[in-house]
Amino acid sequence: MLIIGEKLSIIAKRVREAMFSRDKGPIQEIATRQWKEGSGMIDANIGPAEDGGEELMQWMVTTIQEVVPLPVCLDTTNAKALEAGLQVHNNEWGKPLINSTSNDPERFPILELAAKYNSQVIGLTVGKGGLPADAEERAAIAAEIMARAMEYGVPLEDIYLDPLVLQIATSQDHALKVIDAIKMFQEMNDPPMKTVVGLSNISNGCPKALRPILNKYYFIMLMNAGLTAAIADAHEMAGAMQEKKLIDDVLAGKKIDDAQKMAEITKTLDVIMGKTLYAHSYLEM
Amino acid sequence: MAFAAPNETYSGKVFEVTIGADKTAVFGGENVLPFHSFEGNAPHRPVIAYEVQDVPPEDWPETVKKVYEGVSNDPVTWAKYCQDTLNAQAIALRLVGTHPDRENRSPEDAAKTVKDVLAAINVPLIILGSNQIEKDSAVLVSVSEAAKGKNCIIGKAQEGNYKTIAAAAMANNHKLIAMSELDINLSKQLNILITQMGFDKERLITDPMCSALGYGLEYTYSVMERIRLAALTQNDTTMQPPMLADVGMYVWKIKETQASETDLPQWGSLAERGITWEAVTAGSLLMSGAELLIMRHPEAAKAVEKFIDELM
Known part of the structure; x- marks a missing residue:
């Protein structure tokens, strides 16, 4: 499993301030920490970056790769910023990953960049017309993205299909649909298509104490479904791996010794699988 | 082979709620989807409460205002009129x-006002605030x-004020309406928070927030339907209180119940339109799981009673 470290995002205040003041310290510190914690790639999310995006992405890529021997996931909707970042990316540490193309015509040119710079690219299975309703719709969009990638000369092994994780607090039924989509995506090619999720969106909007619990257990379920990569907190996912055996035991219907843990896992899996209705206090019920 | 109609069985049951002290009204108690009495037990009819207000209904459209002309300047007279003349089973x-x-x-x-109204009627009373949190x-x-002692329904407790309201309803032995804004997960959460205070879940009534036909009714319908499915198929006890549809106040503020025949002749009779709108909205929400309705126009309420007669 490839963990793409999620922490260098413009949404985080400390990161945003460092980006704007071009302060390498915090960026390199966070990148190094994520690498040590087990990330195999670092996400650099600079947002839409309409002004000065090109220079910012180049600065991010070089700043990260100065201290960390990893490829970078270039995360922005600004195609020019992507291209600028790809130009300076050090492929010695692995191929870069573009985040992302989709079935929206405005995002098609991203595939040209992937072909031109020999980059991997995430194919987010959404179209222009809103969110996919179920796993089947995600797979149908995936097929279109795959066909288009071939047209543009991007090999399918360089595509990571992303089913789009939605918030469990408002779109509970999608938690299981995303897991189903991960399974379906793999069947769409031989060798299986690679898959990726933006994991922590599952717990977006949930109480703070609940977030790591949902992230971890959802991660294990996705992993069991064959997920290739996750944009996630590497530290949290290392914790998930330690608990994997317990979670797998509960999934297999076994009882585990720690009753409190057993309740936490059972209740969370029930929420993810849609067997109980989500509420912020579901663990207390 | 003879045809056998497929029957669902459900693991959960809606709580039965009794309100009132002199005359009582009972609703809920079913272990089936609305009007699916052929699959199980649906012991009680939905209850329609007639809405009265503490101040004259100046802002109500003419169609429904004129029904209460001469009584609506005083909540006591108004409530008595609903009980004695219109045979209301409950007053809101x-x-x-x-x-x-x-x-x-x-x-x-x-x-x-509440004391005066309670002294004048013997049917159950639902007491609603002005929907201003503080x-x-x-x-x-x-x-x-x-x-106190009249076994009323107090409402509506919302995320921002449920603590004080639930404590008061609990101390005075009333039932309580818990309202959230068209979000099933928040509805469940509010019911959990209220019961975590020690309030008995079997004394709750869930209001997932109403909306009128043409103004988001499908959202209310869908949330109610999902709440009822969680209650019955997942045996989710937090979702087993009966549900309220506060129909009248949403219907009688929309254009379709107010636009004159001169301005929009193609829309037909204004009076008939308003009454039908309230009846259709209420009927739809009964189908999605409401057991308690608050309505304004007696003709609309009668149409809904007839609808219930045919479905029960």
């Missing part, structure tokens, strides 16, 4: 005059005390 007294942007009547005034937490505490 909305204390809209307590709203700071309206008459801003005090919690003490509201308590007096003011309701004062008003509903005061009226809960004033109505």
